[in-house]
Amino acid sequence: KRPFSQTSPWRLQTKELDEDALKSLKVNKKRLMKDLHHTCQWGTGKRWGKAETETGMTRLALSDSDKQARDWFVKTTEDLGCKVTVDEMGNIFAVRPGLKNDKPATFAGSHLDTQPTGGRYDGILGVHAGIEMIKVLNENWIETEYPVGVVNWTNEEGARFPMSMSSSGVWAGSIPLAAAHNLREVHPGTATMAEELSRIGYLGSVAASHEATLMAAHFELHIEQGPLLEMANKKVGVVIGVQAYKWLTVNVKGRDTHTGTTDLKSRADALLAASKMILHSHRLATAHNALASTGILNLKPGSTNTVPGDVSFSLDIRAPADETVASVLALVQQDFPKIAAGENLSGLNDGGTPSLPCTVSITEDFDSPATTFHASCIDAVTRAAQRVLGPDGKSLTMEMTSGAGHDSVYTSKRCPTSMIFIPCREGMSHNPEEFCKEEDCAIGAEVLLHSVLRFDRMREV
């Protein structure tokens, strides 16, 4: 047995704890949920139920309410004894010292930003579970071998600045800093990410880089956002990877003309062409067992009696395998120009007057290839889940691939990473009615705690 550390305020070292002692380490469910709902006062969204907490969230990245949640995060983690740093992307790292403080921390992380009509759990739960982990360690006087930390990543959603996981992407060296800084908000389209970081006081001085902020590992608790755990009656998903996805912007150009004086054959109707493309992308996705979705569509000039000459829309293509996404993309690139030109692809033109050609341009804004998480982190999560769930652990757990992207995708490029999923009601997410049971939130947070502790004791350096 090693002596108690002289420098650390927490003196019971993890190496001293046996399995039974570790098993008894529990998160405080009430406190976890109280904290979570407390921070949901900043950016409260649409009400869907009667209970006080039955509202969604509207906390777009770098908005005023995001600033308030961030300020709370910084104050809370500092009060818990963490050292807090903010990098050039506004990522906030809170580190609790361990025995060997010259080594990088093991992180728990997620994000506090939400969709425009998001819920209270997506991202938020993961950050709160990280804070709860620190609280449990503190109140049990536990000194970890290495430092442990909690990270709040900026603009994970990609909802306000249209690139998901943009700031973990910069940290990983996968997205250039300038590209992320220059991202312009979707609505109303005036501010850039750098401007907003600076405006809310979170343009930090630390380089946004895995070399400036080292990570020994990254564990992320997240709600599944899909229906699989609930349908299978499981409590914990051990996430072994993330499916591939690409984001495109499609711009269709026709000609502004009068709706009352321009006969159908003399039109170059960019919206009619875009409608056909959206329908076609749905058919392509169906044929390839992939997903294709349009979440943003803007048109110009936007007048009832003008045929729109300019339509832009987003296209989000996903599939488990990179090859599938590539195949759908290739068909989009091949077929959209034909649709614009007026070819009768899959009978889209049947029964409609042929008209003048439009043109189309397609840009790829974002690419996240299929991700595989790290075997030792997956193992840590599997064992932690069994520790938390007890004898039934095996039957209440399942391995799964994430449909959504997460900051863990980018951390996995630079350090061992894996994720923990918990079920959410009807798989609903990116919706105000997103809901997770308190019990499940607590199970997830406890698995996170034990995953980090297990990794802390297993790690080599």
Next chain:
Amino acid sequence: KRPFSQTSPWRLQTKELDEDALKSLKVNKKRLMKDLHHTCQWGTGKRWGKAETETGMTRLALSDSDKQARDWFVKTTEDLGCKVTVDEMGNIFAVRPGLKNDKPATFAGSHLDTQPTGGRYDGILGVHAGIEMIKVLNENWIETEYPVGVVNWTNEEGARFPMSMSSSGVWAGSIPLAAAHNLREVHPGTATMAEELSRIGYLGSVAASHEATLMAAHFELHIEQGPLLEMANKKVGVVIGVQAYKWLTVNVKGRDTHTGTTDLKSRADALLAASKMILHSHRLATAHNALASTGILNLKPGSTNTVPGDVSFSLDIRAPADETVASVLALVQQDFPKIAAGENLSGLNDGGTPSLPCTVSITEDFDSPATTFHASCIDAVTRAAQRVLGPDGKSLTMEMTSGAGHDSVYTSKRCPTSMIFIPCREGMSHNPEEFCKEEDCAIGAEVLLHSVLRFDRMREV
């Protein structure tokens, strides 16, 4: 011969003029075009050519630039000796006294507002031709039998406040004042028409009513906005009526869900359903020889990775006969709910994964039945065109029905009305590149002048 009027500054009465003298009354083409381009400094739009005047217009109703154009209109017509009144809809009436001033004026009128990406001629030419008419009367010392006037109607385009001809509609008693005052702008959707009238100082005190501002007749010069005159090599269109149209708002409700975790069959994708409806409306229009157009589409929440749960779009349906518009509307009302519910109408679902149902609601915002103009005004225009065009007059003129709505639609409900069309390049309108030859503008203005003078001498009261 009657004595010169003692009270009028213009002493040569029209009754004294014979055909030959009338024939020699010409508009000043240079002055007309100079004035027109002068006022296009307010709201100058997109440049499309090198010449100074080769830009479009962006002068939305009741915008700051519309106020500047209005101020110019008021000052100019007052300086020409007109009495100017402004009604509660911001319609501006400028009246030049005649011999019998206890009787209503014969008006020339159109509008100074434009589309978001409009041209320099649509509406603007008609107002300027009215002012040029006053100038020609003044400089030739002509006293008309009855007063003549020029009217600038508010928000004819319906582009900013989504109801076309809204203010002539109130004047005619066809649209309730409150409905027009409460119209909310399309973008960004904050201000109402009443607020904007008041803000720019054009919420007049005169009742917006055909009973408060009497009209003996309304003549409107306008560009055709379609290709028929140009294709037929005609100089003047004698407009005998206007086709029917209706404006609808279609709202599709689905469910916000995550694009990465929601499989295709678990979606209620409001944009996919809306795309099918837009395609279907194009097919319905084709089948009925009608027009169907969507110029506005808004969706919520508007995030790349959220399947939109809420889409609203405009639908503009037109046809020469009321019955045709009614038939298309009936099919829209019958078919859109089926498309929303997931029925495979005309193979729209072929090759796509069936998904959860959406719902749809359709509201009719505006209805303009087919209009027939007044025989004696049509006659006045026909004769005026022959007077202006000379021996070739008959072969350079054709009767036609307007595809676009105009304030003359509403004036025709309360006073004898007709319109004069001139050709525009390639029939292009609601487009910055809208263009009319100076020569054609002058011909149109001259036909307007002579139509008004002819009517002035023909009228009974």
